[in-house]
Amino acid sequence: MKSGLEDVVAAETVLSHVDGENGQLVVRGVSLDELGAGNRYEDVLALLLEGFFDSLPELQPALGAARAQLHAILESNVGSVGSMPVLEGMRAMLAQIEDGDELGTALQLVAAPAVLTAGLLRLKHGSAPIPPDPSLGHAADTLRMTHGSLPQRQQVAALDSYLITVADHGLNASTFAARVVASTQAGLVSATLAGLSALKGPLHGGAPGPVLDALDSVGRPENAHAWLEEALVRGERLMGFGHRIYRVRDPRADALKSALLALAESGAMDRQRLALAEAVERAALQLLREKKPDRRLETNVEFYTALLLEALGFPREAFTCVFAMGRVGGWIAHAREQVTTGRLIRPQSLYVGPAPRRAA
Ligand code: ACO
Numbered sequence: 001m002k003s004g005l006e007d008v009v010a011a012e013t014v015l016s017h018v019d020g021e022n023g024q025l026v027v028r029g030v031s032l033d034e035l036g037a038g039n040r041y042e043d044v045l046a047l048l049l050e051g052f053f054d055s056l057p058e059l060q061p062a063l064g065a066a067r068a069q070l071h072a073i074l075e076s077n078v079g080s081v082g083s084m085p086v087l088e089g090m091r092a093m094l095a096q097i098e099d100g101d102e103l104g105t106a107l108q109l110v111a112a113p114a115v116l117t118a119g120l121l122r123l124k125h126g127s128a129p130i131p132p133d134p135s136l137g138h139a140a141d142t143l144r145m146t147h148g149s150l151p152q153r154q155q156v157a158a159l160d161s162y163l164i165t166v167a168d169h170g171l172n173a174s175t176f177a178a179r180v181v182a183s184t185q186a187g188l189v190s191a192t193l194a195g196l197s198a199l200k201g202p203l204h205g206g207a208p209g210p211v212l213d214a215l216d217s218v219g220r221p222e223n224a225h226a227w228l229e230e231a232l233v234r235g236e237r238l239m240g241f242g243h244r245i246y247r248v249r250d251p252r253a254d255a256l257k258s259a260l261l262a263l264a265e266s267g268a269m270d271r272q273r274l275a276l277a278e279a280v281e282r283a284a285l286q287l288l289r290e291k292k293p294d295r296r297l298e299t300n301v302e303f304y305t306a307l308l309l310e311a312l313g314f315p316r317e318a319f320t321c322v323f324a325m326g327r328v329g330g331w332i333a334h335a336r337e338q339v340t341t342g343r344l345i346r347p348q349s350l351y352v353g354p355a356p357r358r359a360a
Helices: 030-036 041-049 059-075 086-094 103-124 138-146 153-165 174-184 188-199 208-220 221-233 251-265 271-291 301-311 316-340
Strands: 018-019 022-027
Touching: 022 030, 022 041, 022 103, 022 251, 030 153, 030 251, 041 059, 041 138, 041 153, 041 316, 059 103, 059 138, 086 103, 086 188, 086 316, 103 138, 103 188, 103 316, 153 251, 153 301, 153 316, 174 188, 174 316, 188 316, 208 221, 208 271, 208 301, 208 316, 221 271, 251 271, 251 301, 271 301, 301 316
Parallel strands: none
Antiparallel strands: 018 022
């Protein structure tokens, strides 16, 4: 029995393949390198959802209309969610969407993390949420709703690249949670809420905030080795390193580093911050090789996610919500795929408690 279900195959999927030995991610027959090249999030969403609904409309306007619907839901709940932490507010607001398996529900769910992250962040800082502009692409409109001005082309490309990179990734913890709920035929809203709740934990989608906390504490490249060594001596895990499946460098870390370098070229990223991150990465990899020689611990997606989202002006408290903006497409595609199997997911447990007592 493996309590983390490692090596257990629990679903057949046409959606994505994580090749941990070779460091490759394939989404519906397209490798991550090709997927990211010049595409928008809507293109990858169309790829993921293809065949899971009767017909798919052109996604940019359909998603724009769904953002407008979500904005209306947010406006009528401002009083109850405005003061909550962003992720809690998002969970509460997602629960307001009527559950179902239709395309309209799916599009509202995809639109939700973008509209809610932007709107809830503004409410926290005492400003009103900005209504969506359905004529813009999803990434561009998300940045506009968050910051109140039209983003630069390179910033839109960086967010698209991030959302595409994290859109789907095999049977990760949040996707598995979404599939389990979908298998009960509870509906897409319930499945997405399960995915979001699983994503929240620091061992899954909650790591990038702590990555930046670590960079801040390290402060200067020359402090990296000593700081990280002390953290390991205290028995802490180094956030942004290690992965259940990848035994080599996570290919998503490279995709995000390229997006960061492009941002740095355009002047939208602080080069000193990048140099600090590279020093921390080098020191962490060296220490992990020395201290955990039996385990291949490499850089994972969360390390460069932290820097990219910071450069795009998202605060740490919202990082997991921005992850959800991308991953929601994967949750919905997997939930639909699970429903089509018609099979309830119901594994067994191994009882290790006491034998039944005899009645006196
Ligand atoms: N820092 C230090 N030690 C580590 C790290 C790390 N980041 N990751 C694993 N280890 C150690 C463990 O302590 C364990 O050591 P032990 O055998 O001496 O007890 C050994 O390596 C194996 O660890 P496991 O827990 O079996 O590794 P697993 O594959 O289950 O964990 C996980 C994967 C949870 C991602 C882990 O590497 C981790 O905690 N990383 C830090 C958090 C993080 O970056 N999370 C984001 C993951 S990416 C994503 O979900 C999108």
